[in-house]
Amino acid sequence: MDAEALIIFFFCGVIMVGAGVLVSNLVAPRSKNDQKDEPYECGIPTQGPSMIQFKVGYYLFAILFLIFDVETIFIFPWAVVMKKVGIAAFIEIVIFFVVLGLGLMYAWKKKALKWE
Template structure:
């Protein structure tokens, strides 16, 4: 695949993204109501400032959860076909779990798993 094909794919991606955004802005219903910009707290009026910065630890914890959730999504199909794929797949899944374990060890060392 030459550089021309890469340029064509890149331009197609840009055109599709820009076109989808333009089309959605063109046909979407617009309502400029100030109530839409207020944070929603289950119908209860908020007290104090609502636009605050959250601790980055919450985001790190959520990302770690997603990583290990994706791990389960890969392990279940692998476990179903384990007898058919053989030893090579066993080695691959051990490497996969080892890499995820290194990520977990890194998060533990950085204290991303502490809930303070």
């Protein structure tokens, strides 16, 4: 089967969730209640908005991930041909990793890896 067949699996997911939610909507009881509309916060009304600008710390890791994930993409083709190319590939990857390692060390020393 070809990559186009992925569309089946896409629709499998849609159908499965859709069917489940539909059946549940049909059989589940419904009752209206003001308290049910409230977000759950241990039984106390929420103070202030919930969807806000949030701590930047989480996003820093996303940025770091971007840097390193691009590197990983570079390693993928290398890994495939490593066996065939031999010593040249090895030397190249050592250089590549040294640069990558320096980047990681830089982030480490800059305390970007420390969660605050």
